[in-house]
Amino acid sequence: MLAEHVSPAGAEIDPKLRTDGLWAYFNGTAAVKDISLQFAPKRVTAIIGPSGCGKSTLLRCLNRLHELVEGASVSGEVYLDGRSIYGPDTDPVELRRKIGMVFQRPTPFPTMTIYDNVAAGLKVGSRRYSRAELDELVEKALRDAALWDEVKDRLRDNPLRLSGGQQQRLCIARAIAPRPDVLLLDEPTSSLDPAGTQAIEDLIQELKRQYTVIVVTHNLQQAARVSDYTAFLYLGELVEFGPTATIFTRPRSPRTEAYITGRFG
């Protein structure tokens, strides 16, 4: 294991997503500072760091959600498959269909059924699906989100009758139904009980077969369990990035070591 020599950025393969000198601001104050990171395809990359270190903001720059907050701005570059997502020919709405996202608190749409929640992402945009196609895609998304067996007999139910963990998997199903390239998970288990957390962590391992997964977490054990690569952010700056095993066993930066050994944060 120690002999594993992967370059710090995991650059042995072409990255699916890459940031280059990325800065993000709220009303002129930088929350993300000059971050250059590479996200390997079909791998799980964890972004860790203490509260307020800018990890969620960084994530929200990757699907251009950050810029929708009043007073927010971004500079630098993000490339998806080598194409700049902040370029003039990128439509942020189209981009968000290629980069799915799941939030801290489960956010099912409470006025829709379970089925319609999963289908919601398929119904936006110009592409129209037939009833049969929708049925198929919804079932596939729910199966991929490891929720199908629990909800197949109650697809017309209100999603709020599901448990928190089930709701979060429903949101994952909603995010992957349009077959995105990348899946962003913003502290997906922070509002869940241990059983719900376990289910999501297992699911992340399954999801990386098909998707490039980026997960923000403040739970170090979780990062160690689920991710292939880990980025450690502190006060908006990237302190260290590398294979998870290296970050957790042989960190190069004393700050990383202090954080993962629990001396601050």
Place this chain on the structure above:
Amino acid sequence: MARYRRTRSVALGDRVFHAALWICAASIPLLLLAIVLELAVTAWPAITRFGWGFLVSTAWDPVTDTYGALPMIVGTAVSSLLALLIAVPLALGVAIFLTEFAPLWMREPIARLVELLAAIPSVVYGLWGIFVLIPLLREYAVPLLQRAFGWTPLFAGTFYGNSMLAAGIILAIMILPYISAVAREVLLAVPNDQREAALAMGATRWEAVWTAVLPYGKAGLMGAVVLGLGRALGETMAVTMVIGNRHEIGLSLLQPGYTMAAAIANEFAEAVTELHLAALFEIGLILFAITVAVNAAARLLVWRVARASAAGSRAL
């Protein structure tokens, strides 16, 4: 209600204060009860004389002392519904724009400006209706409407100015600030994560409003509309000034009509017989019952939203 235990004697001042507050609080329901009783007692001669027929009769003749309220009930319903038809899309548009699309600096000032519409006295709206709206309608709007829809009974006949149409438009302007203010509050209460969830799955701003925000606030928005209806039903002065005050039921919006509130305001001074007065009071009783029911329904809907948003993401 939890009360503190009286382990020691409560000071006299406290008791007096307590009693005074009780009297204040109780006076409102008592006043309401007194109004209902007064209306019912004065209306009694008409109630016993005409029975349920009062509600469906179109006769209104002080000379022969026969009265029926149907033209006013229909007129109230038609003018209010017409007002809703015009005001609801406008008010929802304003509320959606102010909560979802307008630049931040613009939101508060515009919202206050819209609310200012509610501060204009009713009689001023009436004057404006007579001297601005009706001439505008006569010159421009009605000829166009008649050309397009003249073949339907809704826009048949000659337009003399005072009409159901003028009343509906005035009412629409008057209830717009109420509907948009409540609708805005409702939309502000929709949690932001609902918007972001929709945007993150690739919805446009408009799709996010349509798929996430509006459904979430549905009950509250209904409440806003019903609240507007409540205002429209009871509005008196401006309507009296432009509706024409005729005891007739016509299909055409260009014809004059009457509303319950307008009839009461207009005929009080002329009501010399006991029965005429009683008939007006009975109309007042009907109007009172309808508006109380409508307002209660609106409050219930808005309250459900407030409770739901307080409890987090609960189903509405």
